Amino acid sequence: MVSSTNFEEVVAVDAPHYGTKVTKYRSKVTGLSAVVVDLTVPVVHGYFAVATEIHNDSGCPHTLEHLIFLGSEKYPYKGVLDTLANRAFAQGTNAWTDTDNTVYTIETVGQDGFLRILPVFVDHVLYPTLTDAGCYTEVYHVNGEGEDAGVVYSEMQGRENTPGDLMDLASRRLLFPEGNGYRSETGGLMAALRQLSVQEIRDYHASYYVPQNLSLIITGNVDHNALLETLQNTVEQTIIEKGAPDLSTWQRPWVDSPAPLPLVESKTATVEFPEEDESMGELMISWLGPSCNDNLTCTALDILGNYLTESVSILEKEFVEIEDPLATDISFYTSDSTTSVISLYFSSVPTEALENVEKRLHELLQELAGTGFDLERVHMFIERDRLKTLDACETSPHYAFSTPAITDSIYGSPSGETLTDGMNDLKYYDVVRTWSSADWISLLKKWLIDNHHVSILGKPSAGLVKKLETEEKERKDKRRQELGESGLKELEERLEEAKETNEAEIPKGVIESFRIPNVEGIKFIEVDTARAGIADSKGFDNEVQKHVNADGSGDLPIWIQFDHIKSEFVTISLYFSTTNIPARLRPYISIFLDSFFMNPLYLPDGTELSFEEVVQALDADTVEYGAWLGVGGGWNEIACVRMKVESKKYEKAIAWLKDLWTCAKMDEERIGIAVSKSQNDMPQQKRDGSKVSWAALQMLQMDAEKSTARAANILTQDKFLDALEEKMEEDEGMEAVLKDVEELRTLLFRGENLRVHVVGDVLRLEKPSSAWVKFEIPSGSKGVLPVPLSRDNLTEQGKNPKGSATVVALPSIESSYSVHVTKSDVHFTHPNLAALQVLFTYLDTMEGILWKYIRGSGLAYGADLRIEPESGFLYFSIYRSPDASKAWTRAYEIVQEFKDGKIELTQTMLDSAKSSVVFNYVSGEGTPASKGAQSFVNQVLREESKDRVKEMLKKVQAVTLDDLKGPAMDYLMQLFDVKRSDTVAVSSPAKAKDLEQAFAKVGFNVAAHTLDDFE
Structure with a gap:
């Protein structure tokens, strides 16, 4: 402990089940709190939480989430925080705003950079500049063309009229009374943002951004004494110089506010959302629940929610797993608040059935109260939830521990009692395990039956699409008319002045004085690799390989790689090449994988298991399972089937995987349900502008005859599913479809297609390799097929982009999105x-050049450069922009200035970019589980060593300014060359014509499309 400090230890919590310790400190002078979660991992995470309560829709909490990054009193330069963070082995900073809190985050490799950036970050949070110019560009302004803009405004423009946001706000308006903060749209409604003043934001900051309302939650490998010394000597000293707060008069947000009264009646409301396709709606039912500090009841409600919605539950069987599904998914969740909100959300409900589904739900809850609970199933869910909690602490430890710490910072007791309780939550599983059926009925009645509810029926409306377009156009036209040319010119000049003020150069000395940590000091997670079967095990001389060899599996005709980590669980991944699948069968892949674990089994001994029995047994034996296309964000021509179990169930998992491949059979009922669910989900999928832009691009890039990824694309599936439904209406057609699915299964399940990856405590496995002897798989060769790559399945346009621009009109969105691509030889x-990685990071990292001139100017919420060596594509994408063509044009100008030397390449920025690349690499292997997964990706898919990250860091550190000006710059210029790149842009119909004209003007060959045009 530091010899002299204002910080006192409030509580130290041992969490033996998780193998960690959590310690809370608080300053007796300023009230500033710090919570440290000790984790043995290479990356340190900081979550700086401010409890925020507001009683209007102005969006003040959200605006501050953006504005604090524009400079502080000690560091009065826009972007200095992110610029320095990039030199701390981080990749900038981040933040989010919830209804009751705003959290500022940073992740650094190691504690050295973290402890140096910490005082800078806290200074920004507590003492931001909050200038007029910053508010003008970042929050809201009108540009020189009379259009609404601003980063915050653009973000909310993309969110405000989405089904989820509309329904959530409507629900909270009915759940909570006037004057209650939970009613507010803390992101800010567009109409309110247009009226918000900078003084209102300053006043809000002065009220809530005070040290006693700030909690610094730190997860990772950090020396407590070094942390306390930093807090005492730098952070605390600054606060005291400003004037220590009077802690005796402090009123805590939420905790000291009046609690809402219970509802006196149930309420139902209909909310329309803009959508041309009026076939599918959404349904949300909510109840006021217990306090988030009532951990026992909250745990029980989580179990109840699983019982209702998972593993072929009563709701799944009634609404989802039926011939004509009434929902594609049902989710149950609770919020963390003084009075929590319990919600059931039904996705993709046929619009005409919304009222009936809502009514039938309440009938089913009553029926369950009458029949009672199946305690065997209840206990299965308790155990599975317990295992998932333990697994989360291995796979996502920063999130798993920061979440209860953030909640405690807002609602917890000052004594640390609630933090202690929250970090030892496994004990509540033991309590609810003793409950009788009557206890569960009592819980169900208290919270979901006798408790009044609010139901929100989300209905799609084509009329609302037109109404919003008309209102937006009329408002802009009126504004332009009122302002006239001179008024618009004044607005443009004001915007340029604000930008100039914001972009005051950060003194070189400020940046250079922030020393970059030493790469040599990074503590990497190590894994040991072994191989068995037909996989080449040469060169793997370690204890794990000896253990596998000693198992003696003989001539095992399977390719297997083992990666040994410390874990209570083992993950088995089966990776199948889809190269040999004929084109006519490829579109079935989505249905096949989506329903892989949900088919009846016909076992060799004559036992038959219904799909319900299969799912229930799987849930009892596993922690998680799933099937999909793609590996680690790439390699989309590979199908993956994965199962995670406790180590002691390793052999059982192998048996399950064998039976699911060889004994499952999709029948008429299951294929019908699978097709209907996928069809019903399509309208929701096609409302996502970003997803549609990437899907449309893939349709142009990938060869329909060769690419399974293209066959699984939502635009391919949309038409395929409709045709399939029509085909299945005839007996012969149904028979042909079932035959096709079984043929797909047979063609996939072959030894030459398969690579097996096992991650876990391999030394604990008694039979790591010989357990696979019973996993009999046909094989036509003694080896495995080469890893399939996207670059081998391209169309002529994909191989050679030549300046096409495809503009897609999407009625459900108000913002625009675009993706720009070129083909390279980069592997x-x-x-x-x-x-090239350093150059792209130099440009698009937080407070990099593109960030400053595009996001900083309100042209888009995001602009990103991306390298995809697996396909050879280089991408530039624009996310949530008022006008994607303007954002692209500005990016084009910037890149040209960069190439011509008008924007200077500096050693300081190069060092910062390299530091960010270091973080990118190390954070990708930030836990033992992720390191184990990356071992397969590195050694097998990339054909490099398991220590690829260490090798790449050496190459990154060697990059010079001259390297950025060489071939790397050529690749960048190619991406922005109209003759050598292609574009896909997605926008509302009202803006589509403007995009078409703008992209045509700069030289693209433009084609206008709707989603129906893609084949």
């Missing part, structure tokens, strides 16, 4: 890969 071992 994983390409000599210019490191330089």
